[in-house]
Amino acid sequence: MVAYISYAAGYASGNFVGIIIEQRIAFGIILCRIYTRKNGGELVSIFNANNFGATLLEATGSVEKIQIIETVIERKEMKKVEKLVIEFDPDVFYVVEDVRVKQRGIFPKTRSLMSRWRIGK
Numbered sequence: 001m002v003a004y005i006s007y008a009a010g011y012a013s014g015n016f017v018g019i020i021i022e023q024r025i026a027f028g029i030i031l032c033r034i035y036t037r038k039n040g041g042e043l044v045s046i047f048n049a050n051n052f053g054a055t056l057l058e059a060t061g062s063v064e065k066i067q068i069i070e071t072v073i074e075r076k077e078m079k080k081v082e083k084l085v086i087e088f089d090p091d092v093f094y095v096v097e098d099v100r101v102k103q104r105g106i107f108p109k110t111r112s113l114m115s116r117w118r119i120g121k
Contacts, residue, residue, distance in 0.1 A: 028075045029099040033068060035059075036089045040067030043088050047071055050084060072099055 034043065040056045047054040047069070057068040073081055078096065085092055 029072060030075050030078060031070060031072050031097045031099050032078070032081055032085075032094060033070050033097070034085055034092055034094040035061075035066055035068055036092050037064065037066055038089050040069045043069050043085070046084055046088060047081075050080070052077070052081065 034040075036043065044054045044056050052071050052073060054069050054071040057070070059066050059068050071081065082094075085094060
């Protein structure tokens, strides 16, 4: 019986620690979809000024017309984007999804991992 409990505790704590580490490392790409009643064009301009690409869509919600802004970003940039969104509209609703593959588009240029270690680059 003790072995089962020990196994379950080890498994659960391993998952917990793994999730915490994965959140801290923040590798990968995400899609942030923002739903707002305000003028979404202003938020797109804010994103562009902060070197994020964004797409604006017109939509009809259950009660009124809304605007949807979509942006594909690196996971490590989420806190910055979240801050911009909350400053723009404190009552905003947004959804974050994992992106498996990206191809083309407007993405900030990033240095490669190896260029950080090379002298003179």
